[in-house]
Amino acid sequence: MGNICIVYASMTGNTEEIKDxxxxxxxxxAEADVYMMDNTEAEIIEDYDYILLGSYTYDDGDIPFEAEDFYEELENMDLTGKNFACFGSGDTLYVDFCNAAVLFEERVQEQGGKIMEPVLKVELSPHDEDQKEKCLKFAENVLHFIAADKIKN
Ligand SMILES: Cc1cc2nc3c(=O)[nH]c(=O)nc-3n(C[C@H](O)[C@H](O)[C@H](O)COP(=O)(O)O)c2cc1C
Known part of the structure; x- marks a missing residue:
């Protein structure tokens, strides 16, 4: 199994496009294994060193239904030694833009995880050139982190 994975939740496909x-x-x-959050247990993280977590935001800046169980399971895990980068799609019409991705970032840090790259917040679909550029930059920075981390260890 590869040591990079992406676990994501998407309802209308925007976060899925970011994932792509x-x-x-x-x-x-390096090949990244991809999982959908609603049918994946958080324990899957134990198999990986580098983990990307993606979620869109629902209600008032909340974790959406598909991501709730996974988010809750993280609270019981020791994530020391694991490296994370969180991303998501949202809509700036709402007050708490992309807050679910922020909540994931906070939770993994609380559990001892390290952040490879600050949260990526995408306005709706990454089709737009500016948004796509942000996604590419985020992925490149994650790759740089991994390359540097592998040299250290
Ligand atoms: C009822 C509802 C509530 C939402 N609340 C928020 C919110 O609080 N913050 C935000 O950034 N986006 C919010 N959104 C926007 C979605 O996150 C946005 O449409 C996103 O692109 C959906 O991602 P998906 O295509 O991966 O499902 C909300 C959307 C709906 C339908």
């Missing part, structure tokens, strides 16, 4: 961009950029260096 991230996966294809990461795959230039």
């Amino acid at each position: 961009i991230l996966a294809s950029t990461l795959n230039t260096a």
Whole structure:
């Protein structure tokens, strides 16, 4: 099994599109395993060193239904030694833009995880050039982190 994975939740496909961009950029260096959050147990993280977590935001800046169980399971885990980068799609019409991705970032840090790259917040679909550029930059920075981390260890 590879040591990079992406676990994501998407209802209308925007976060999934971000995942596709991230996966294809990461795959230039290393194959990333991809899982959907609603049918994946958080324990899957134990098999990986580098974990990308993606979620869209629902209600008032909340974790959406598909991501709730996974988010709760993280609270019982020791994530020391694991490296994370969180991403998501949202809509700036709402007050708490992309807050679910922020909540994931906070939770993994609380559990001892390290952040490879600050949260990626995408306005709706990454089709727009500016948004796509942000996704590519995020993926490249994650790759740099992994390359540097592998040299250290
Ligand atoms: C009822 C509802 C509530 C939402 N609440 C928020 C919110 O609080 N913050 C935010 O950034 N986006 C919010 N959104 C926007 C979605 O996160 C956005 O449409 C996103 O692109 C959906 O991602 P997906 O295509 O991966 O499902 C909300 C959307 C709906 C339908």
